Amino acid sequence: MTSWGLILKNLFRKKLRTFLTIFAILVAFLIFGVLSAAQRTLTEPPTGAAAARLVTTNFINFTQPLPISYVERVKQLPNAKIVTHSSWFGGYFQEPRNFTVAFAVDPATYLDIYKELQFGPGEREAFLKDRTGLMVGKKLADQFGWKVGDRIPLKSNIFRQKDGRDAWDFTISGIFTNADDESGDQYLFFHYAYFNESRAFGTDFVGQLIIETKDPAQNDAMSQAIDGMFRNSSAETETRSEAAFQASFSAQLGDIGFIVTAVVGAAFVTILLIVGNTMMLTVRERTGEIAVLKTIGFTTRRIFAMILTESLLLAFIGGLIGISLACIALAIVGPMASAFIGTLKMTWPIALTALALMAFLGLVTGLLPAWRAMRTDIITAFARN
Amino acid sequence: MSEELVKVSRAGKAYTRGKQKVSIFDGLDMGIEKGAFLAIMGPSGSGKTTLLNMLGGVDRPTSGEILFQGKRVDNLSESALAAFRAGHIGFIFQFYNLMPMLTAQQNVELPLLLTNQSAKQRRERAAAALEIVGLSDRAKHKPSELSGGQQQRVAIARAIVSDPELILADEPTGDLDRETANEVLTMLQELNTGYGKTIVMVTHDAEAARYAKKTLHLDKGVFVEKDLSA
Helix, strand or coil: CCHHHHHHHHHCCCHHHHHHHHHHHHHHHHHHHHHHHHHHHHHCCCCHHHHHCEEEEECCCCCCCEECHHHHHHHCCCCEEEEEEEEECCEECCCCCCEEEEEEECHHHHHHHCCCEECCCCHHHHHHHCCCEEEEEHHHHHHHCCCCCCEEEEEECCCCECCCCCEEEEEEEEEEEECCCCCCCCEEEEEHHHHHHHECCCCCEECEEEEEECCHHHHHHHHHHHHHHCCCCCCCEEEEEHHHHHHHHHHHCCCHHHHHHHHHHHHHHHHHHHHHHHHHHHHHHCHHHHHHHHHCCCCHHHHHHHHHHHHHHHHHHHHHHHHHHHHHHHHHHHHHHHHHHCCCCCCHHHHHHHHHHHHHHHHHHHHHHHHHHHCCCHHHHHHHC | CCCEEEEEEEEEEEEEECCEEEEEEEEEEEEEECCCEEEEECCCCCCHHHHHHHHCCCCCCCEEEEEECCEECCCCCHHHHHHHHHHHEEEECCCCCCCCCCCHHHHHHHHHHHCCCCHHHHHHHHHHHHHHCCCHHHCCCCHHHCCHHHHHHHHHHHHHCCCCCEEEEECCCCCCCHHHHHHHHHHHHHHHHHHCCEEEEECCCHHHHCCCCEEEEEECCEEEEEECCC
Protein backbone atom coordinates (compact mmCIF):
# COMPACT_ATOMS: atom_id res chain seq x y z
CA MET A 1 0.00 0.00 0.00
CA THR A 2 1.36 3.40 -0.98
CA SER A 3 -0.02 6.94 -0.97
CA TRP A 4 -0.52 6.67 -4.75
CA GLY A 5 -2.21 3.34 -4.22
CA LEU A 6 -4.61 4.95 -1.76
CA ILE A 7 -5.42 7.74 -4.22
CA LEU A 8 -6.04 5.26 -7.04
CA LYS A 9 -8.18 3.06 -4.79
CA ASN A 10 -10.26 6.11 -3.93
CA LEU A 11 -10.49 7.18 -7.56
CA PHE A 12 -11.76 3.81 -8.77
CA ARG A 13 -13.84 2.84 -5.75
CA LYS A 14 -17.04 3.49 -7.74
CA LYS A 15 -15.88 2.19 -11.06
CA LEU A 16 -18.97 2.95 -13.13
CA ARG A 17 -19.12 6.55 -11.95
CA THR A 18 -15.40 7.03 -12.50
CA PHE A 19 -15.53 5.51 -15.98
CA LEU A 20 -18.53 7.64 -16.94
CA THR A 21 -16.74 10.75 -15.71
CA ILE A 22 -13.59 9.76 -17.57
CA PHE A 23 -15.73 9.11 -20.65
CA ALA A 24 -17.23 12.61 -20.42
CA ILE A 25 -13.75 14.16 -20.16
CA LEU A 26 -12.51 11.93 -22.96
CA VAL A 27 -15.25 13.10 -25.31
CA ALA A 28 -14.49 16.74 -24.54
CA PHE A 29 -10.80 16.30 -25.36
CA LEU A 30 -11.58 14.20 -28.43
CA ILE A 31 -13.74 17.06 -29.73
CA PHE A 32 -11.08 19.57 -28.76
CA GLY A 33 -8.33 17.64 -30.53
CA VAL A 34 -10.22 17.11 -33.78
CA LEU A 35 -11.73 20.59 -34.00
CA SER A 36 -8.45 22.28 -33.12
CA ALA A 37 -6.70 20.30 -35.86
CA ALA A 38 -9.41 21.37 -38.31
CA GLN A 39 -9.12 24.98 -37.20
CA ARG A 40 -5.36 24.91 -37.61
CA THR A 41 -5.59 23.49 -41.10
CA LEU A 42 -8.28 25.88 -42.24
CA THR A 43 -6.88 29.05 -40.79
CA GLU A 44 -3.14 28.58 -41.16
CA PRO A 45 -1.93 30.94 -43.87
CA PRO A 46 0.11 29.43 -46.70
CA THR A 47 3.85 29.85 -46.60
CA GLY A 48 6.60 29.85 -49.20
CA ALA A 49 5.71 30.59 -52.80
CA ALA A 50 1.97 30.35 -52.07
CA ALA A 51 2.13 33.41 -49.86
CA ALA A 52 3.11 35.66 -52.78
CA ARG A 53 0.63 34.40 -55.38
CA LEU A 54 -2.66 36.00 -56.38
CA VAL A 55 -5.86 34.14 -57.17
CA THR A 56 -8.59 35.58 -59.36
CA THR A 57 -12.05 34.06 -59.15
CA ASN A 58 -15.51 35.01 -60.31
CA PHE A 59 -16.86 37.88 -58.19
CA ILE A 60 -20.09 35.95 -57.50
CA ASN A 61 -18.12 33.12 -55.89
CA PHE A 62 -15.34 30.74 -56.68
CA THR A 63 -17.63 28.05 -58.08
CA GLN A 64 -18.59 30.31 -61.00
CA PRO A 65 -16.26 30.11 -64.03
CA LEU A 66 -14.28 32.78 -65.87
CA PRO A 67 -13.69 33.02 -69.64
CA ILE A 68 -10.29 31.63 -70.62
CA SER A 69 -9.66 34.83 -72.53
CA TYR A 70 -9.04 36.53 -69.16
CA VAL A 71 -5.70 34.71 -68.96
CA GLU A 72 -4.28 36.57 -71.94
CA ARG A 73 -5.68 39.90 -70.76
CA VAL A 74 -4.14 39.57 -67.32
CA LYS A 75 -0.81 38.61 -68.89
CA GLN A 76 -0.75 42.06 -70.50
CA LEU A 77 -0.56 43.80 -67.11
CA PRO A 78 2.93 45.13 -66.43
CA ASN A 79 3.34 43.41 -63.07
CA ALA A 80 2.23 39.98 -64.36
CA LYS A 81 5.08 37.51 -64.44
CA ILE A 82 3.30 34.19 -64.91
CA VAL A 83 -0.43 33.70 -65.31
CA THR A 84 -1.96 30.26 -65.27
CA HIS A 85 -5.37 28.78 -64.62
CA SER A 86 -7.01 25.75 -63.09
CA SER A 87 -10.51 24.31 -63.24
CA TRP A 88 -12.25 22.11 -60.70
CA PHE A 89 -13.00 18.71 -62.20
CA GLY A 90 -14.97 17.13 -59.35
CA GLY A 91 -13.24 13.82 -59.94
CA TYR A 92 -13.51 10.35 -58.50
CA PHE A 93 -11.89 7.03 -59.29
CA GLN A 94 -14.32 4.22 -60.17
CA GLU A 95 -16.81 5.05 -57.42
CA PRO A 96 -17.98 8.40 -56.01
CA ARG A 97 -16.60 7.48 -52.58
CA ASN A 98 -13.10 7.46 -54.11
CA PHE A 99 -13.22 11.23 -54.38
CA THR A 100 -10.11 12.99 -55.63
CA VAL A 101 -9.29 16.66 -55.73
CA ALA A 102 -8.59 17.11 -59.45
CA PHE A 103 -7.84 20.16 -61.57
CA ALA A 104 -7.55 20.75 -65.28
CA VAL A 105 -4.59 23.09 -65.72
CA ASP A 106 -2.46 24.73 -68.34
CA PRO A 107 0.55 22.41 -67.93
CA ALA A 108 3.53 24.59 -68.71
CA THR A 109 2.48 27.74 -66.85
CA TYR A 110 1.04 25.75 -63.97
CA LEU A 111 4.34 23.96 -63.41
CA ASP A 112 6.19 27.25 -63.81
CA ILE A 113 4.14 28.92 -61.12
CA TYR A 114 4.02 25.96 -58.70
CA LYS A 115 7.74 25.65 -58.32
CA GLU A 116 7.35 23.89 -55.01
CA LEU A 117 6.06 20.75 -56.75
CA GLN A 118 8.82 18.19 -57.05
CA PHE A 119 8.93 15.30 -59.50
CA GLY A 120 11.07 12.35 -60.42
CA PRO A 121 13.57 12.68 -63.28
CA GLY A 122 11.93 13.13 -66.68
CA GLU A 123 8.40 13.20 -65.28
CA ARG A 124 7.86 16.91 -65.92
CA GLU A 125 8.81 16.54 -69.55
CA ALA A 126 6.72 13.41 -69.95
CA PHE A 127 3.69 15.24 -68.57
CA LEU A 128 4.16 18.24 -70.86
CA LYS A 129 4.39 15.96 -73.89
CA ASP A 130 1.42 13.72 -73.18
CA ARG A 131 -2.00 15.39 -73.62
CA THR A 132 -3.60 12.63 -71.53
CA GLY A 133 -0.85 12.85 -68.95
CA LEU A 134 -1.74 12.99 -65.28
CA MET A 135 0.30 14.33 -62.39
CA VAL A 136 -0.63 12.74 -59.08
CA GLY A 137 0.31 13.85 -55.57
CA LYS A 138 2.28 11.22 -53.69
CA LYS A 139 -0.24 10.76 -50.88
CA LEU A 140 -3.03 10.27 -53.40
CA ALA A 141 -0.93 7.83 -55.42
CA ASP A 142 -0.14 5.90 -52.25
CA GLN A 143 -3.80 5.89 -51.29
CA PHE A 144 -4.84 4.23 -54.56
CA GLY A 145 -1.63 2.29 -55.16
CA TRP A 146 -0.95 4.12 -58.41
CA LYS A 147 2.43 4.34 -60.09
CA VAL A 148 3.92 6.12 -63.07
CA GLY A 149 2.68 4.62 -66.35
CA ASP A 150 -0.65 3.40 -64.95
CA ARG A 151 -3.70 4.14 -67.08
CA ILE A 152 -6.37 5.68 -64.91
CA PRO A 153 -9.99 6.38 -65.87
CA LEU A 154 -11.31 9.34 -63.88
CA LYS A 155 -14.95 10.26 -63.70
CA SER A 156 -16.40 13.66 -62.90
CA ASN A 157 -19.45 14.36 -60.78
CA ILE A 158 -19.93 17.60 -62.78
CA PHE A 159 -18.87 17.02 -66.38
CA ARG A 160 -19.64 14.57 -69.15
CA GLN A 161 -17.80 14.06 -72.44
CA LYS A 162 -19.46 15.19 -75.66
CA ASP A 163 -19.98 11.57 -76.66
CA GLY A 164 -21.81 10.87 -73.39
CA ARG A 165 -19.02 9.04 -71.63
CA ASP A 166 -18.51 10.03 -68.04
CA ALA A 167 -14.86 9.01 -67.76
CA TRP A 168 -11.63 10.49 -69.07
CA ASP A 169 -8.66 8.20 -69.59
CA PHE A 170 -5.30 9.36 -68.29
CA THR A 171 -1.78 8.00 -68.09
CA ILE A 172 0.18 8.85 -64.99
CA SER A 173 3.20 10.88 -66.12
CA GLY A 174 4.57 11.66 -62.71
CA ILE A 175 4.08 11.62 -58.99
CA PHE A 176 4.82 14.82 -57.10
CA THR A 177 5.46 16.05 -53.61
CA ASN A 178 5.11 19.60 -52.32
CA ALA A 179 8.23 21.12 -50.80
CA ASP A 180 6.32 23.95 -49.08
CA ASP A 181 3.28 22.15 -47.80
CA GLU A 182 3.20 18.52 -46.80
CA SER A 183 -0.55 18.46 -47.39
CA GLY A 184 -0.04 19.92 -50.85
CA ASP A 185 0.35 16.55 -52.55
CA GLN A 186 -3.12 15.18 -52.13
CA TYR A 187 -4.54 16.17 -55.47
CA LEU A 188 -3.96 15.57 -59.14
CA PHE A 189 -3.95 17.66 -62.25
CA PHE A 190 -4.03 17.13 -66.00
CA HIS A 191 -4.09 19.03 -69.32
CA TYR A 192 -6.86 21.58 -69.62
CA ALA A 193 -6.79 21.29 -73.43
CA TYR A 194 -7.58 17.55 -73.31
CA PHE A 195 -10.44 18.15 -70.88
CA ASN A 196 -11.73 21.31 -72.58
CA GLU A 197 -12.00 19.87 -76.08
CA SER A 198 -13.96 16.84 -74.97
CA ARG A 199 -16.31 18.15 -72.32
CA ALA A 200 -19.97 18.55 -73.14
CA PHE A 201 -20.37 22.03 -71.62
CA GLY A 202 -18.39 24.87 -70.11
CA THR A 203 -15.95 24.97 -73.00
CA ASP A 204 -13.37 27.76 -72.83
CA PHE A 205 -14.17 28.64 -69.27
CA VAL A 206 -11.79 28.17 -66.36
CA GLY A 207 -12.23 28.04 -62.61
CA GLN A 208 -9.62 30.51 -61.49
CA LEU A 209 -6.55 32.39 -62.55
CA ILE A 210 -3.35 32.11 -60.57
CA ILE A 211 -0.86 34.91 -60.94
CA GLU A 212 2.76 35.27 -59.98
CA THR A 213 3.78 38.92 -60.01
CA LYS A 214 7.12 40.49 -60.78
CA ASP A 215 6.92 42.59 -57.65
CA PRO A 216 4.89 40.94 -54.86
CA ALA A 217 5.01 44.23 -52.92
CA GLN A 218 2.65 45.63 -55.57
CA ASN A 219 0.13 42.79 -55.26
CA ASP A 220 -2.61 45.00 -53.86
CA ALA A 221 -2.37 47.34 -56.83
CA MET A 222 -2.24 44.33 -59.13
CA SER A 223 -5.44 42.92 -57.60
CA GLN A 224 -7.20 46.23 -58.12
CA ALA A 225 -5.95 46.43 -61.69
CA ILE A 226 -7.23 42.94 -62.55
CA ASP A 227 -10.63 43.45 -60.95
CA GLY A 228 -10.86 46.93 -62.53
CA MET A 229 -10.20 45.44 -65.93
CA PHE A 230 -13.25 43.16 -65.73
CA ARG A 231 -15.63 45.50 -63.91
CA ASN A 232 -19.07 45.74 -65.55
CA SER A 233 -18.31 42.64 -67.65
CA SER A 234 -20.44 39.50 -67.66
CA ALA A 235 -17.92 37.85 -65.33
CA GLU A 236 -16.58 40.33 -62.82
CA THR A 237 -13.63 39.14 -60.79
CA GLU A 238 -12.28 39.17 -57.32
CA THR A 239 -8.54 38.93 -56.88
CA ARG A 240 -6.92 38.13 -53.57
CA SER A 241 -3.75 36.69 -52.25
CA GLU A 242 -3.72 32.91 -52.10
CA ALA A 243 -3.82 33.21 -48.31
CA ALA A 244 -6.95 35.40 -48.42
CA PHE A 245 -8.51 33.05 -50.95
CA GLN A 246 -7.92 30.06 -48.69
CA ALA A 247 -9.30 32.00 -45.73
CA SER A 248 -12.44 32.83 -47.72
CA PHE A 249 -12.70 29.19 -48.72
CA SER A 250 -12.60 28.27 -45.04
CA ALA A 251 -15.22 30.91 -44.36
CA GLN A 252 -17.55 28.99 -46.68
CA LEU A 253 -17.58 26.36 -43.97
CA GLY A 254 -18.45 28.98 -41.35
CA ASP A 255 -16.39 30.82 -38.83
CA ILE A 256 -14.22 27.89 -37.80
CA GLY A 257 -12.66 29.77 -34.92
CA PHE A 258 -16.06 30.60 -33.48
CA ILE A 259 -17.33 27.07 -34.01
CA VAL A 260 -14.31 25.55 -32.27
CA THR A 261 -14.52 28.01 -29.40
CA ALA A 262 -18.26 27.56 -29.00
CA VAL A 263 -18.29 23.76 -29.21
CA VAL A 264 -15.19 23.24 -27.10
CA GLY A 265 -16.33 25.91 -24.66
CA ALA A 266 -19.75 24.31 -24.25
CA ALA A 267 -18.17 20.89 -23.87
CA PHE A 268 -15.77 22.14 -21.25
CA VAL A 269 -18.33 24.02 -19.20
CA THR A 270 -20.44 20.87 -19.17
CA ILE A 271 -17.48 18.72 -18.22
CA LEU A 272 -16.47 21.22 -15.57
CA LEU A 273 -19.90 20.90 -13.99
CA ILE A 274 -19.94 17.11 -14.28
CA VAL A 275 -16.46 16.56 -12.87
CA GLY A 276 -16.83 19.27 -10.24
CA ASN A 277 -20.13 17.79 -9.12
CA THR A 278 -18.66 14.28 -9.06
CA MET A 279 -15.71 15.40 -6.98
CA MET A 280 -17.94 17.27 -4.53
CA LEU A 281 -20.17 14.21 -4.23
CA THR A 282 -17.15 11.98 -3.74
CA VAL A 283 -15.78 14.11 -0.93
CA ARG A 284 -19.20 14.46 0.70
CA GLU A 285 -19.63 10.67 0.65
CA ARG A 286 -16.22 10.20 2.17
CA THR A 287 -16.55 12.74 4.97
CA GLY A 288 -16.39 9.99 7.60
CA GLU A 289 -13.36 8.38 6.00
CA ILE A 290 -11.58 11.70 5.71
CA ALA A 291 -12.28 12.24 9.42
CA VAL A 292 -10.74 8.81 10.16
CA LEU A 293 -7.65 9.65 8.10
CA LYS A 294 -7.28 12.92 9.97
CA THR A 295 -7.77 11.15 13.29
CA ILE A 296 -4.99 8.65 12.62
CA GLY A 297 -2.63 11.48 11.74
CA PHE A 298 -3.06 12.53 8.11
CA THR A 299 -2.44 16.27 7.98
CA THR A 300 -4.88 18.69 6.37
CA ARG A 301 -2.28 19.46 3.72
CA ARG A 302 -1.95 15.79 2.86
CA ILE A 303 -5.72 15.36 2.62
CA PHE A 304 -5.89 18.44 0.36
CA ALA A 305 -3.14 17.06 -1.87
CA MET A 306 -4.81 13.64 -2.07
CA ILE A 307 -8.15 15.01 -3.25
CA LEU A 308 -6.55 17.45 -5.67
CA THR A 309 -4.35 14.68 -7.08
CA GLU A 310 -7.44 12.54 -7.53
CA SER A 311 -9.13 15.31 -9.47
CA LEU A 312 -6.03 15.96 -11.59
CA LEU A 313 -5.67 12.24 -12.30
CA LEU A 314 -9.28 12.10 -13.43
CA ALA A 315 -8.72 15.05 -15.79
CA PHE A 316 -5.43 13.70 -17.15
CA ILE A 317 -6.65 10.10 -17.60
CA GLY A 318 -9.74 11.27 -19.50
CA GLY A 319 -7.84 14.01 -21.31
CA LEU A 320 -4.94 11.84 -22.44
CA ILE A 321 -7.25 9.09 -23.66
CA GLY A 322 -9.34 11.74 -25.45
CA ILE A 323 -6.33 13.31 -27.12
CA SER A 324 -4.96 9.87 -28.04
CA LEU A 325 -8.30 9.00 -29.62
CA ALA A 326 -8.23 12.35 -31.43
CA CYS A 327 -4.81 11.38 -32.85
CA ILE A 328 -6.23 8.05 -34.00
CA ALA A 329 -9.35 9.74 -35.44
CA LEU A 330 -7.21 12.29 -37.26
CA ALA A 331 -5.00 9.52 -38.64
CA ILE A 332 -8.07 7.76 -40.00
CA VAL A 333 -10.18 10.74 -41.09
CA GLY A 334 -7.27 13.01 -41.95
CA PRO A 335 -6.43 11.49 -45.37
CA MET A 336 -10.11 11.54 -46.37
CA ALA A 337 -10.63 15.11 -45.18
CA SER A 338 -7.36 16.28 -46.67
CA ALA A 339 -8.93 16.27 -50.11
CA PHE A 340 -11.27 19.02 -48.93
CA ILE A 341 -9.52 21.05 -46.26
CA GLY A 342 -5.91 19.92 -46.08
CA THR A 343 -4.05 17.68 -43.69
CA LEU A 344 -5.69 17.23 -40.31
CA LYS A 345 -3.14 16.28 -37.72
CA MET A 346 -2.28 16.65 -34.07
CA THR A 347 0.37 19.26 -33.52
CA TRP A 348 2.50 20.08 -30.49
CA PRO A 349 0.70 23.38 -29.82
CA ILE A 350 -2.66 21.56 -29.79
CA ALA A 351 -1.28 18.81 -27.54
CA LEU A 352 0.28 21.33 -25.15
CA THR A 353 -2.92 23.37 -25.03
CA ALA A 354 -4.80 20.16 -24.25
CA LEU A 355 -2.36 19.40 -21.41
CA ALA A 356 -2.86 22.90 -20.01
CA LEU A 357 -6.63 22.43 -20.24
CA MET A 358 -6.35 19.09 -18.41
CA ALA A 359 -4.40 20.76 -15.61
CA PHE A 360 -6.93 23.60 -15.51
CA LEU A 361 -9.86 21.18 -15.44
CA GLY A 362 -8.23 19.09 -12.69
CA LEU A 363 -7.41 22.11 -10.57
CA VAL A 364 -10.72 23.92 -10.97
CA THR A 365 -12.79 20.82 -10.26
CA GLY A 366 -10.54 19.65 -7.44
CA LEU A 367 -9.80 22.82 -5.50
CA LEU A 368 -13.18 23.27 -3.82
CA PRO A 369 -13.66 19.59 -2.88
CA ALA A 370 -10.05 19.43 -1.67
CA TRP A 371 -10.55 22.57 0.39
CA ARG A 372 -13.73 21.14 1.87
CA ALA A 373 -11.99 17.86 2.65
CA MET A 374 -9.14 19.73 4.25
CA ARG A 375 -11.57 21.70 6.39
CA THR A 376 -13.47 18.60 7.51
CA ASP A 377 -13.90 18.79 11.25
CA ILE A 378 -13.28 15.37 12.78
CA ILE A 379 -15.78 15.72 15.59
CA THR A 380 -18.56 17.12 13.41
CA ALA A 381 -17.93 14.43 10.79
CA PHE A 382 -18.14 11.61 13.34
CA ALA A 383 -21.22 13.16 14.94
CA ARG A 384 -22.89 13.32 11.51
CA ASN A 385 -21.95 9.70 10.74
CA MET B 1 5.75 4.27 41.46
CA SER B 2 4.09 4.07 38.00
CA GLU B 3 4.97 6.55 35.33
CA GLU B 4 2.18 8.94 34.37
CA LEU B 5 1.49 8.85 30.64
CA VAL B 6 -1.25 11.47 30.43
CA LYS B 7 -2.14 14.23 32.82
CA VAL B 8 -5.26 16.37 32.51
CA SER B 9 -5.09 19.54 34.62
CA ARG B 10 -8.07 21.78 35.35
CA ALA B 11 -9.41 21.04 31.88
CA GLY B 12 -12.56 22.81 30.88
CA LYS B 13 -14.64 22.26 27.80
CA ALA B 14 -17.53 24.44 26.82
CA TYR B 15 -19.34 25.23 23.63
CA THR B 16 -22.12 27.53 22.63
CA ARG B 17 -25.47 26.21 21.48
CA GLY B 18 -27.33 29.13 19.98
CA LYS B 19 -26.84 31.92 22.47
CA GLN B 20 -26.39 29.55 25.37
CA LYS B 21 -23.01 28.48 26.68
CA VAL B 22 -22.93 24.79 27.59
CA SER B 23 -20.17 23.55 29.87
CA ILE B 24 -19.14 19.90 29.71
CA PHE B 25 -16.18 20.03 32.07
CA ASP B 26 -14.93 22.69 34.33
CA GLY B 27 -11.61 22.12 36.06
CA LEU B 28 -11.38 18.40 35.31
CA ASP B 29 -8.29 16.64 36.66
CA MET B 30 -7.16 13.14 35.86
CA GLY B 31 -4.01 11.12 35.40
CA ILE B 32 -3.49 8.01 33.32
CA GLU B 33 -0.60 5.82 34.28
CA LYS B 34 1.44 3.94 31.78
CA GLY B 35 0.06 0.40 31.44
CA ALA B 36 -3.41 1.32 32.67
CA PHE B 37 -6.58 -0.13 31.20
CA LEU B 38 -9.19 2.43 32.05
CA ALA B 39 -12.90 2.26 31.31
CA ILE B 40 -14.90 5.46 31.33
CA MET B 41 -18.62 5.10 31.84
CA GLY B 42 -21.36 7.59 32.22
CA PRO B 43 -24.74 8.63 30.91
CA SER B 44 -25.19 9.98 27.39
CA GLY B 45 -24.02 13.54 27.07
CA SER B 46 -21.75 13.28 30.09
CA GLY B 47 -18.74 14.09 27.91
CA LYS B 48 -17.08 10.67 27.70
CA THR B 49 -16.32 10.92 24.00
CA THR B 50 -15.32 14.57 24.33
CA LEU B 51 -12.80 13.56 26.99
CA LEU B 52 -11.51 10.74 24.81
CA ASN B 53 -11.12 13.14 21.90
CA MET B 54 -9.17 15.57 24.08
CA LEU B 55 -6.89 12.78 25.32
CA GLY B 56 -6.20 11.81 21.71
CA GLY B 57 -5.53 15.32 20.47
CA VAL B 58 -8.64 15.32 18.29
CA ASP B 59 -10.30 18.04 20.37
CA ARG B 60 -8.84 20.76 22.60
CA PRO B 61 -9.95 21.88 26.03
CA THR B 62 -11.21 25.44 26.25
CA SER B 63 -9.24 25.88 29.49
CA GLY B 64 -6.62 23.97 31.44
CA GLU B 65 -4.02 21.73 29.86
CA ILE B 66 -3.26 18.19 28.77
CA LEU B 67 0.21 16.75 29.16
CA PHE B 68 1.41 13.64 27.36
CA GLN B 69 4.64 12.14 28.70
CA GLY B 70 5.11 15.42 30.52
CA LYS B 71 4.74 17.60 27.41
CA ARG B 72 1.81 19.85 26.77
CA VAL B 73 -0.15 18.79 23.71
CA ASP B 74 -3.35 20.80 23.83
CA ASN B 75 -1.67 23.91 22.46
CA LEU B 76 0.07 22.22 19.52
CA SER B 77 -0.58 23.43 15.97
CA GLU B 78 -2.92 21.37 13.78
CA SER B 79 -0.06 19.71 11.92
CA ALA B 80 1.85 19.02 15.16
CA LEU B 81 -1.29 17.52 16.66
CA ALA B 82 -1.69 15.32 13.58
CA ALA B 83 1.90 14.16 14.01
CA PHE B 84 1.24 13.57 17.72
CA ARG B 85 -1.78 11.42 16.93
CA ALA B 86 0.12 9.49 14.27
CA GLY B 87 3.06 8.81 16.57
CA HIS B 88 1.48 8.16 19.94
CA ILE B 89 -2.21 7.33 19.73
CA GLY B 90 -4.15 4.39 18.35
CA PHE B 91 -7.87 4.85 17.80
CA ILE B 92 -10.60 2.22 17.85
CA PHE B 93 -14.11 3.31 16.90
CA GLN B 94 -17.54 1.84 17.55
CA PHE B 95 -18.29 1.34 13.85
CA TYR B 96 -14.73 0.23 12.93
CA ASN B 97 -14.36 2.96 10.31
CA LEU B 98 -12.38 0.86 7.89
CA MET B 99 -11.86 2.00 4.30
CA PRO B 100 -14.28 -0.15 2.28
CA MET B 101 -12.15 -0.23 -0.88
CA LEU B 102 -9.03 -1.46 0.93
CA THR B 103 -8.22 -4.98 2.08
CA ALA B 104 -7.67 -5.74 5.77
CA GLN B 105 -3.90 -5.62 5.20
CA GLN B 106 -4.14 -2.26 3.40
CA ASN B 107 -6.37 -0.81 6.11
CA VAL B 108 -3.85 -1.80 8.74
CA GLU B 109 -1.04 -0.27 6.70
CA LEU B 110 -2.75 3.14 6.52
CA PRO B 111 -1.12 4.73 9.61
CA LEU B 112 2.28 3.52 8.39
CA LEU B 113 1.96 5.69 5.27
CA LEU B 114 2.78 8.55 7.62
CA THR B 115 6.11 7.00 8.59
CA ASN B 116 9.37 6.68 6.70
CA GLN B 117 9.14 2.93 6.54
CA SER B 118 9.67 1.15 3.25
CA ALA B 119 6.78 -0.63 1.53
CA LYS B 120 8.27 -3.97 2.61
CA GLN B 121 8.56 -2.86 6.24
CA ARG B 122 4.99 -1.57 6.14
CA ARG B 123 3.73 -4.86 4.77
CA GLU B 124 5.62 -6.84 7.41
CA ARG B 125 4.38 -4.70 10.29
CA ALA B 126 0.79 -4.83 9.07
CA ALA B 127 1.07 -8.60 8.72
CA ALA B 128 2.44 -8.81 12.28
CA ALA B 129 -0.42 -6.66 13.61
CA LEU B 130 -2.98 -8.84 11.83
CA GLU B 131 -1.32 -11.89 13.34
CA ILE B 132 -1.67 -10.43 16.82
CA VAL B 133 -5.42 -10.03 16.29
CA GLY B 134 -5.63 -13.49 14.71
CA LEU B 135 -6.62 -12.39 11.23
CA SER B 136 -3.61 -13.34 9.10
CA ASP B 137 -5.83 -15.53 6.97
CA ARG B 138 -8.16 -12.60 6.23
CA ALA B 139 -5.46 -10.15 5.11
CA LYS B 140 -6.69 -10.00 1.51
CA HIS B 141 -10.34 -9.62 2.43
CA LYS B 142 -12.20 -6.35 2.17
CA PRO B 143 -14.28 -5.13 5.13
CA SER B 144 -17.51 -6.14 3.39
CA GLU B 145 -16.22 -9.72 3.38
CA LEU B 146 -15.60 -9.75 7.13
CA SER B 147 -17.92 -10.10 10.12
CA GLY B 148 -18.38 -7.22 12.56
CA GLY B 149 -16.03 -8.83 15.07
CA GLN B 150 -13.40 -9.40 12.39
CA GLN B 151 -13.71 -5.82 11.22
CA GLN B 152 -13.18 -4.55 14.73
CA ARG B 153 -10.12 -6.78 15.06
CA VAL B 154 -8.77 -5.24 11.85
CA ALA B 155 -9.44 -1.83 13.40
CA ILE B 156 -7.53 -2.92 16.50
CA ALA B 157 -4.63 -4.05 14.29
CA ARG B 158 -4.70 -0.63 12.62
CA ALA B 159 -4.63 1.01 16.05
CA ILE B 160 -1.59 -0.93 17.22
CA VAL B 161 0.40 -1.15 13.98
CA SER B 162 2.44 1.98 14.64
CA ASP B 163 3.09 0.83 18.22
CA PRO B 164 1.42 3.79 19.98
CA GLU B 165 1.75 4.31 23.72
CA LEU B 166 -1.94 5.00 24.17
CA ILE B 167 -4.94 3.24 22.65
CA LEU B 168 -8.28 5.04 22.79
CA ALA B 169 -11.39 2.97 22.20
CA ASP B 170 -14.78 4.60 21.81
CA GLU B 171 -17.53 2.05 22.45
CA PRO B 172 -15.47 -0.67 20.74
CA THR B 173 -18.10 -3.34 21.37
CA GLY B 174 -21.16 -1.17 20.89
CA ASP B 175 -21.94 -2.74 17.53
CA LEU B 176 -21.14 -6.35 18.43
CA ASP B 177 -23.01 -9.27 19.99
CA ARG B 178 -22.01 -10.41 23.44
CA GLU B 179 -19.80 -13.27 22.41
CA THR B 180 -17.91 -11.27 19.79
CA ALA B 181 -17.70 -8.32 22.18
CA ASN B 182 -16.04 -10.57 24.75
CA GLU B 183 -13.49 -11.71 22.15
CA VAL B 184 -12.65 -8.11 21.29
CA LEU B 185 -12.41 -7.13 24.97
CA THR B 186 -10.19 -10.11 25.69
CA MET B 187 -7.97 -8.94 22.88
CA LEU B 188 -7.76 -5.45 24.39
CA GLN B 189 -6.94 -7.04 27.70
CA GLU B 190 -4.11 -9.01 26.07
CA LEU B 191 -2.77 -5.85 24.47
CA ASN B 192 -2.76 -4.26 27.90
CA THR B 193 -1.24 -7.13 29.87
CA GLY B 194 0.82 -8.85 27.17
CA TYR B 195 2.08 -5.84 25.21
CA GLY B 196 1.93 -3.19 27.92
CA LYS B 197 -0.40 -0.89 25.99
CA THR B 198 -2.17 1.82 27.91
CA ILE B 199 -5.85 1.71 27.01
CA VAL B 200 -8.68 4.12 27.69
CA MET B 201 -12.08 2.77 26.71
CA VAL B 202 -15.36 4.60 26.72
CA THR B 203 -18.32 2.30 27.12
CA HIS B 204 -21.95 2.16 28.13
CA ASP B 205 -21.62 -1.52 28.85
CA ALA B 206 -20.84 -2.46 32.48
CA GLU B 207 -19.92 -5.97 31.30
CA ALA B 208 -17.31 -4.48 28.97
CA ALA B 209 -15.99 -2.24 31.71
CA ARG B 210 -15.18 -5.33 33.79
CA TYR B 211 -12.35 -6.12 31.40
CA ALA B 212 -10.63 -2.87 32.39
CA LYS B 213 -8.43 -2.58 35.44
CA LYS B 214 -10.19 0.55 36.54
CA THR B 215 -13.49 2.22 35.76
CA LEU B 216 -14.23 5.90 36.07
CA HIS B 217 -17.78 7.12 36.10
CA LEU B 218 -18.20 10.50 34.58
CA ASP B 219 -21.23 12.49 35.53
CA LYS B 220 -21.68 16.24 35.20
CA GLY B 221 -17.97 16.74 34.83
CA VAL B 222 -17.00 14.80 37.93
CA PHE B 223 -15.37 11.38 38.19
CA VAL B 224 -16.45 8.64 40.54
CA GLU B 225 -13.71 6.06 40.74
CA LYS B 226 -14.12 2.29 41.23
CA ASP B 227 -11.19 -0.10 41.37
CA LEU B 228 -12.20 -3.39 39.69
CA SER B 229 -8.80 -4.99 39.66
CA ALA B 230 -9.02 -6.27 43.22
